[in-house]
Amino acid sequence: MNNMGIPIPSLRRLLAYYRHLKSASQKGLEFLSSGDLALAAGTTPEQVRKDFSFLPSQGRSRVGYPTQKFAEIIEDYLGLMNDKEAVLVGAGNLGRALALYPGFEQVGLRIVVLFDNDPEKIGNKVGDLQVLPVDALPSLVERMLIRIGIITTTADAAQAVADAMVAGGIKAIWNFSTLRPKVPDDVMVRNMDLSSELIVLSHYIRSLGAQEPPKSLDDDLDRLEQAS
Amino acid sequence: MNNMGIPIPSLRRLLAYYRHLKSASQKGLEFLSSGDLALAAGTTPEQVRKDFSFLPSQGRSRVGYPTQKFAEIIEDYLGLMNDKEAVLVGAGNLGRALALYPGFEQVGLRIVVLFDNDPEKIGNKVGDLQVLPVDALPSLVERMLIRIGIITTTADAAQAVADAMVAGGIKAIWNFSTLRPKVPDDVMVRNMDLSSELIVLSHYIRSLGAQEPPKSLDDDLDRLEQAS
DNA sequence: TAGATTGTTAATCGATTAACAATC
DNA sequence: TAGATTGTTAATCGATTAACAATC
Structure with a gap:
C-alpha cells in the first residue's frame, strides 16, 4: 500500500547519471555536484538528489558525489554487471539492428539467440547469433532460464510469440510490434511503439506552426519538453 | 497557464485506438465501445473516453464510436495523412533499420536522406535513400524545409549533429544516442535510450526474484505494470 | 566562520481513476 | 421503459518541484 x-x-x-559519473571518473574528476549531473542528464539538481535518495549511499555537503564510488553504487543498484540473457524474435532489419546494438553490452544485456519463422532466415547468422525457428523457443528459454524476450515481429505474429515466451518462463x-500482447499478471510488457x-x-x-503568429507559448513548450 | x-x-x-478502429472498420464492424478499444490498447474504458474528449466529435450512448468516422477523426487530429519529411544521421545498423522501417509510412513519415561522416558509407544507398556527408545537412534541410531529425550516431557525434540540425531549422x-544534446528552447528533443x-x-x-519467497506483492506489480 | 551543497519534508502539478448524470 | 454506454466533473494518485534545515 x-x-x-x-x-x-x-x-x-x-x-x-551513471554514464556521466563513470566518464568523469575516467577523466580524473573526483566529485560531481547534483548540478553537474542535472546538466548532463537534462534534469534539475533537486531531481538528482531525490533520485539519489533511493541509493544506499550519500554525497558530501559542499563537495558533491564521489564519481567512482557513485558509479559503482549505481552499477550495483541497477545490476549492470549481472549478465542478463535475452532472446529476440523477428530477425528483420530492426531485430538485427538490436541484436548488433553495442550499447546493450554496457548494461549487461546479452541477446543469445534469434528466432524467426521465415525459412529464408532460419539457419542464418546475425553476427555470432543463430536464427532458429520459433517452435524451438519455449524449451530453449526454459532450459537456459532466460527471463527477457524482445519482439520485433509484425503485429499479426506478436501474440503467438508472446505466448511462446510466456510458456518458456519469460x-x-x-x-516493438504495434499489437499489445495479452500476458499473465506477473509478466511485464514494455511497449515501444x-x-x-x-x-x-x-x-x-x-x-x-499554429502558434508562430500569435507568438511565444512558453507554457506549452515547457509542458512538451518536460516529458522525455 | x-x-x-x-x-x-x-x-x-x-x-x-486509430489502428484498432481502422482494422475493425475494414472488417465491417461499424461500432466499437470504449471497452473494446480499452482492451485493444491496454487501458481502461474511462481512459479511452477521456482521451476521446480531446477530439472534435462524440460517440453515441449505448452504441459506441463509429469505426470509420472515428478513424478519420483521429487521422485528422494526429495529421497522419500529412506528408512529414525527416532526415536521419548515422547510417549504422540502427539507422538503416529505421530508414527501412515500414510502420512509418502509415503515420505519414518519410525519411528522405541519410547522413554519415564515414567515407565508407557516404555515397552508398539504403533502400532508395542516399547517404550524404553531414556537412551537407544544414543547407539541404533548410532548402527542403525539413523539420524532423533523427540521430542514430554514437554519443560523441550527437551534439555536433544536433547543432547542424538546429542550424538547418529542424x-x-x-x-537514439546516450548523449542529451543541448538545443534552443523551441526545439523538442525526444530521447530514446x-x-x-x-x-x-x-x-x-x-x-x-527478491519477492517470490515472501509471495504476492500485487501492489508493486501493479505499479510497475501500469507505466507502459 | 560563512557559504555552498546535500537530504528530506511539504507543496504543487499533471495524469489517471472513480463517480455519476445525461442519453438513446 | 430499462439499461447500457457515453461525457464530464471530482477525487486520487504518483511524480516533480520547491523549501529549508543540516552539514562540512
Missing part, C-alpha cells in the same frame, strides 16, 4: 519502490523515470535517469517482454514517438514530434511541430 | 493541450500519453494512445529531434528501457525490464525481474 505505501509507496515502496523507485519510480521508473528515476530508474532511467540513474543510468544517465517474465519481461520488450515489444516507434510510430507513436513520431506522432509526438509531429504534433509538436504542428503546434509550433 | 491553464492546461491547454493534450497529454503526450493520450496522443500515443490515440494512435493505438524543430523536433528524435535522439534503448538501454534504459532494458534497465526497467531487468529491474522488474530482479524485484520478482
Whole structure:
C-alpha cells in the first residue's frame, strides 16, 4: 500500500547519471555536484538528489558525489554487471539492428539467440547469433532460464510469440510490434511503439506552426519538453 | 497557464485506438465501445473516453464510436495523412533499420536522406535513400524545409549533429544516442535510450526474484505494470 | 566562520481513476 | 421503459518541484 519502490523515470535517469559519473571518473574528476549531473542528464539538481535518495549511499555537503564510488553504487543498484540473457524474435532489419546494438553490452544485456519463422532466415547468422525457428523457443528459454524476450515481429505474429515466451518462463517482454500482447499478471510488457514517438514530434511541430503568429507559448513548450 | 493541450500519453494512445478502429472498420464492424478499444490498447474504458474528449466529435450512448468516422477523426487530429519529411544521421545498423522501417509510412513519415561522416558509407544507398556527408545537412534541410531529425550516431557525434540540425531549422529531434544534446528552447528533443528501457525490464525481474519467497506483492506489480 | 551543497519534508502539478448524470 | 454506454466533473494518485534545515 505505501509507496515502496523507485519510480521508473528515476530508474532511467540513474543510468544517465551513471554514464556521466563513470566518464568523469575516467577523466580524473573526483566529485560531481547534483548540478553537474542535472546538466548532463537534462534534469534539475533537486531531481538528482531525490533520485539519489533511493541509493544506499550519500554525497558530501559542499563537495558533491564521489564519481567512482557513485558509479559503482549505481552499477550495483541497477545490476549492470549481472549478465542478463535475452532472446529476440523477428530477425528483420530492426531485430538485427538490436541484436548488433553495442550499447546493450554496457548494461549487461546479452541477446543469445534469434528466432524467426521465415525459412529464408532460419539457419542464418546475425553476427555470432543463430536464427532458429520459433517452435524451438519455449524449451530453449526454459532450459537456459532466460527471463527477457524482445519482439520485433509484425503485429499479426506478436501474440503467438508472446505466448511462446510466456510458456518458456519469460517474465519481461520488450515489444516493438504495434499489437499489445495479452500476458499473465506477473509478466511485464514494455511497449515501444516507434510510430507513436513520431506522432509526438509531429504534433509538436504542428503546434509550433499554429502558434508562430500569435507568438511565444512558453507554457506549452515547457509542458512538451518536460516529458522525455 | 491553464492546461491547454493534450497529454503526450493520450496522443500515443490515440494512435493505438486509430489502428484498432481502422482494422475493425475494414472488417465491417461499424461500432466499437470504449471497452473494446480499452482492451485493444491496454487501458481502461474511462481512459479511452477521456482521451476521446480531446477530439472534435462524440460517440453515441449505448452504441459506441463509429469505426470509420472515428478513424478519420483521429487521422485528422494526429495529421497522419500529412506528408512529414525527416532526415536521419548515422547510417549504422540502427539507422538503416529505421530508414527501412515500414510502420512509418502509415503515420505519414518519410525519411528522405541519410547522413554519415564515414567515407565508407557516404555515397552508398539504403533502400532508395542516399547517404550524404553531414556537412551537407544544414543547407539541404533548410532548402527542403525539413523539420524532423533523427540521430542514430554514437554519443560523441550527437551534439555536433544536433547543432547542424538546429542550424538547418529542424524543430523536433528524435535522439537514439546516450548523449542529451543541448538545443534552443523551441526545439523538442525526444530521447530514446534503448538501454534504459532494458534497465526497467531487468529491474522488474530482479524485484520478482527478491519477492517470490515472501509471495504476492500485487501492489508493486501493479505499479510497475501500469507505466507502459 | 560563512557559504555552498546535500537530504528530506511539504507543496504543487499533471495524469489517471472513480463517480455519476445525461442519453438513446 | 430499462439499461447500457457515453461525457464530464471530482477525487486520487504518483511524480516533480520547491523549501529549508543540516552539514562540512
